[in-house]
Amino acid sequence: MESIWMRREKLPNFQPLTSDKKTEAVVIGGGMAGILTAYLLKHRGVSVLLLEADRIGSGQTKNTTAKIALSHNLLYDKLIQKIGREAAGLYLGANWEAILKYEQIITEHNIACMFERVPSFLYSVSDREKIEKEVEAVNYLGCAGEFTTTTSLPFPVEGAIRYPAQAQFHPLLFLEGIARDIEIYEKTRVLRVEEHKVFTEAGPKVEADHVIFATHYPFVNRPGYYFMRMHQERSYAAAFSGAGRMDGMYLGTDTKWDYSFRNSGEYLILGGESHRTGENLTEASIRKLRDKAALWWPQCRTEAMWSAQDCMSPDQIPYIGRYSARRPYWYVATGFSKWGMSSSMVAAMLISDLIRKVPNPWEEVFSPQRGITLSTAKHMAVDGTKAAAGLIKQVFAVPDHVLENLTIGEGGIVEMQGQKVGVYKREDGKVFTVSVRCPHLGCQLEWNPQEKSWDCPCHGSRFSYKGKLIDNPAQNDIGGMQDDQ
Template identity: 55%
Template sequence: MNESIWSKTVQFPERPPLPGDLTADAAVIGGGLAGVLTAHFLKETGLRVVVLEASRVGSGQTKNTTAKITSQHGLIYHRLLEQIGEERARQYAEANQRAIEEYRTLIAERRMECDFAEAPAYLYSTAERESLEQEFKAARLLGIDAALCDGAELPFPVAAALRFDRQARFHPMKFLRTVAEPLEIYEQTAVQSVEGNRLQTDRGTVTARHIIFATHYPFLNVPGYYFMRMHQERSYVLALENAAQLAGMYLGIDEDGLSLRPQGDLLLLGGGNHRTGENSAGGQYRKLRETARRYWPESREAAAWSAQDCMTLDGVPYIGRFSSSTPNWYVATGFQKWGMTSSMVSALLLTDLIVKGESPWEAAFTPQRFEPTASAKALMQETAQATKGLARKLFTPPRADIEALPNGHGGVVEYDGDKVGVYKDNSGEVFIVSIRCPHLGCQLEWNPDEKSWDCPCHGSRFDYRGNLIDNPAQKGLEHE
């Protein structure tokens, strides 16, 4: 499996599993950046906080980020002004600007060695200016230091670029290791169910006044119904040696736009975005490698990896109370492509809700929101996608048989009268798994770029042996 430069260069000390039943003021489910930061700030207020991690700290999405700390989140501010109005759009902008400052302050106070560096963030287009001009006006209206420019650093011509100043980048795993060090964290402790103020794990029961779901994608379907309000997407990254030394961070707004940022002597090149479970043709890494050869023919590939992101109906994360019926449960999910900034926003917002009962940004991020103009069409699309995923299971014929499947390939085949998922490795060894997602039953699709089985409905992923990679599913696949 591909590994990011972040996880290749940092080792975390092992934490023990939960030793048995215990009681705490707050329990955080998930040991990624959002969960660890939330636990950090809650602990600072004097609460006893425990973090429960099913695997290892930082083993989820945090290690796969491009690690941009930015309030520039694509073409969002013009859209927010139109859809939710200036007041809540300003809350979104202020929360993300504050998140950057909080990283800067925390890193300086703790003297963290995490490769933190100030850097401008740019949106660019090779085709048009109008969208960037609209975003520029919206950003300035909301108090963000922005400027239109020409993007001259890039190796290809652009029609326009929009620069946000006082943004930043860092090494997320070095940062996470330092923040996590003094916290009470239990690894290899999977939360199986939550009822009231009790969390049942495979190691014992935790009772807590406040429960925070920071698991990337909530594993409970009810209440909250987050599976109806989000989908997941994948994107791909190459770390290149001997490529351009850029000063800024870049994101293309065109359909095939690229993400670029420096990291030491490396250039991180990202792209190939698609909905999880919809990459049967593959070729995402190949396209990035072709781009690298085109613009930096002398470059060398140091690493390649991919990321998974939760996408909400209206493009704003769900951060706040989990549901109206569970006032002491909280959630942080749906970070789109902006997990670093959104993790800090989550930690600050949830700490305010738990300690003070309110947050100045609560209205913008509340999971209880539903904006008809922003969300109705997206909700219909999510419902249609889930229906399509279930219909695949019922009506799609097998695509091959095991004998015809070439070595090194996977696919849906006929086996003993049933459709199953089969991967045949380069030596010809065959791995057979169920193609029914254990989350809600959608038919899985083979992802040849990552040799994984991916769910097109809600984004659960499994390796070719059937082991769980990404939630909301909580268990692996049945296999032969």
Template identity: 50%
Template sequence: MNNQDLNGESIWSRTTEIPPRRPLPGDVTADAAVIGAGMAGILTAFLLSRRGISVIVLEADRIAGGQTKNTTAKITSQHGLFYQKLIRTAGKDRARLYASANESAVEEFETLIREEQIHCHFKRLPSYLYSRDPARQADLEREARAASALGIRACFTGQTGLPFETVGAVRFENQAQFHPLEFIKALSDQVTVYEKTRVIRVKGHTVYTNRGTVTARHIVFATHYPFVNVPGFFFTRLHQDRSYCLGLSGTAPLDGMYYSVDKNGLSLRWNEDTLLLGGGSHRTGKNRAGGEYERLARAAKQFYPGCNITARWSAQDCMSHDGIPFIGSYCVFRPYWHVATGFKKWGMTSSMLSAMIIRDRICGLPNPYEELFRPQRFLLRASAKSLAADLLESTAGLAKGAFHLPLRSRPLPKGHGGIVRIGFKRYACYRDEAGRLHRISARCPHLGCQLEWNGADKTWDCPCHGSRFDCDGNLIDNPAQTGCGCGGQTPE
């Protein structure tokens, strides 16, 4: 298994180039301002513009430069072992709405692609939820019955196209996959996007950026994780997970998309001449040892002998406590602020759904799904377990960040990172392969939690809310809005 030079770039980024856009030229006005030019932001802007709404999209970096370029690009209502749980914790009526909403999003993708004649390798095919553990077969059978009872074309099957034995799978019919950057490139050509324009703050109807202001009747936060803490308080209701992916050549094609319910299970899908092999999911900030890419490589060698690893990359997902995205009003006191977040691992389907709901909110149209996804809901039975876990993690992270407990100052091996004491201060330090020590503040600038080393991506991640930084403190992922203080390099 020969590996090409890998730099963390997804296969989508390698095969599609979106032309750059100019920054915001100064102070402007519009009917709506959308913050974030990922899939959710561009779709929202496009659907609004179709209704005659003037829209400006503001992007801190590049179009699709965040999570959109790192997706596995499945468009599906199959969301893991979820429907039987949702029926139990939220009731059958809400579960049926959730199923219908996601099925409608899949249909809307196909309709839009056909109407706009977008060439993005869109393909309808089944999505499978599988297990290799005999103890999970009953769970799969129950999930199949639950999804079917909610109106989804789903059934339990013992037949899959995987190169290893399973105990069965839930087959969801007529789901889809596509090339996300080919799709978003075509849509973004039809909306006004200003790149390299970082939003600093939002007050009332005004968005303040490093390039000027945008005044709008409606403001949409499509930034993956909402960065305005108050109002909204989304930092108390969301955490982030990371997962990893390899691109493989020299394998047989697959007949569908596959997602495992097992611990350390694999996600697989085929794209033209490349197999996407994913896995290694963990809470952001909880991966000091690393090794996810190596574990995926071992699985690739085991199941696809002779394959080549042609790409590797990772992605980040926002997780709500009850497993349902937050789509709608940012806060009851800001009815003209709208938000889309908490997509879990199903960002493409949820992006379309959020664009449809927010379009209808702004245009004053009824939407059958708005109440289910309302950010101000609180489903206690569905949220309790995740809420407790998030509170524990946030309390621990804030305590570490606030109190400078004694630390031993010991040398770091090359290629490793850790929290160390230098003099009387603590730093997040990384020693590169040349022996240089990169040191930054150990506290996340978002709310002050202590950063933790991610050995797989060689980044500093916040376990509280998921902000990420490179070894020199440069911001990679929000909700933080700034880097975390470069302490310089020391040759040692």
């Protein structure tokens, strides 16, 4: 599966790191957050270089729906109740500043990335009251949110909140426009970080005054303990030709109706069907999107299908700032909770201010060291329980398949020579065997039949059926072997 953004991908190639380097700041991770942070640091007079394990934009950035908005689901009424009006207003203001900053950069560099200002809508098909409450909350914070029942959706709604002057764009064309001016090293995987030293897989190391982790999910477990404070979710998207024209960007706020809509050129992008990573045991998600599109626009045609993975913080606020009180020269940007484009810019602005010792009013709101509320503690307890279940399953669960009974195109956990292994029978008859123990913290992996991958239900690491690492926090492959018989 490949996103619609990959069809017009023009990203430049960068060479791997081949010798030791010393710099003021090093950014680990070449997605939107990492590239933006490096860009702002350089343009604010800080010497910086960036290390990317694969190619820039090759992680979650290429899979986004590319909405730049402050309409982060029905969030502001909750924030006012949990962290107060002032802090909620700072969160809203930070994301508004993110939109303005994107527009400024695009204008200054004349970047052709399909950037356009459009309204953003949050809608409900069943609950008018919750929409009305959110309208009241955002207006209380000084934002011009409007209640409406008039939309361009192909179905009626009980209510929607309209945020004017939000934005959408082509994320990879934007990266292409700003990346060439940054010192970037691709195919340079970081294995570990010790104080101010960053060690890469190939051998060369980087020494820096400041280390920024922009790796989607932080791979250093201690200090920070981010694996105890987040979980990961997958969602799906498809692009259709011959489908409807939207008058803006839309997102459903109902548990069973989270469908996202936006146009990009001649295509309509439809997203949704979210679930926790490692809990997708059927092949239904993409099929459901196609079925919905065919129902709403019978003449439409599927042009692309893809999936995304998001780090979910328990209070829906990203972790942006100092990695840990024990490492004040480390910084992190994670937990974007499905709003990676606006959050990436917020992270870049905030972290660059912290490094340059410029006061920033957003620091406490996004601080990774912020206090834990009762609600946050409950969410963390749920995540902890699921992680414990994954660990227990690795030790005690009985394999769920017998090798001989696996059909072509099927994967499952079987027992071989007294050990549990993951097996996939490819359509051409080849058999691939891997370990089902996640190298991150040892949880048992689950077979994802929709994407032909092995996914960790504890912390969201993912691996191909051949055992190659797809998504972190794991840093290593799970090995594997192929039986050609």
